[in-house]
Amino acid sequence: MGKVTTISVAEGKKKLSSMVDECTRTLKSFVLSAGNQARARLINEKEYESLMETLEVLNDKEQMTRIESALKNIEKGNLLSHKDIFGHSQPNL
Numbered sequence: 397m398g399k400v401t402t403i404s405v406a407e408g409k410k411k412l413s414s415m416v417d418e419c420t421r422t423l424k425s426f427v428l429s430a431g432n433q434a435r436a437r438l439i440n441e442k443e444y445e446s447l448m449e450t451l452e453v454l455n456d457k458e459q460m461t462r463i464e465s466a467l468k469n470i471e472k473g474n475l476l477s478h479k480d481i482f483g484h485s486q487p488n489l
Contacts, residue, residue, distance in 0.1 A: 398423030398440075405430050408438075 401424065408415065408428045415426050415438055425439040439447075453459055469475070478486035 398425065400425050400427060402427040402429055402434070404428070405435060 399422075403411070403426060405428045408426065418424050419426070419438055419440045423440055423443060425437055425443070427434045428436045428438065453463075478484075
């Protein structure tokens with residue numbers, strides 16, 4: 397995630413268009429605050445989609461079980477070669 401800038405809700409209202417443009421072009425996000433409390437966040441659409449996909453994976457118990465199993469196999473050194481998976485050696489690039 398890119399740089400985060402905190403601004404007041406009042407300032408955000410005045411600068412919303414330029415903030416949206418900046419979020420669209422970069423990974424910068426804005427925290428909108430009222431008093432000393434964060435109230436909302438403006439983030440890039442691609443970053444939002446990435447976060448939603450991550451949450452989807454984390455909430456899928458079956459997929460998380462497979463990931464945890466794969467990580468344990470990696471730790472144990474139980475790895476498959478290219479030939480094991482595809483039936484032939486990896487081509488030289």
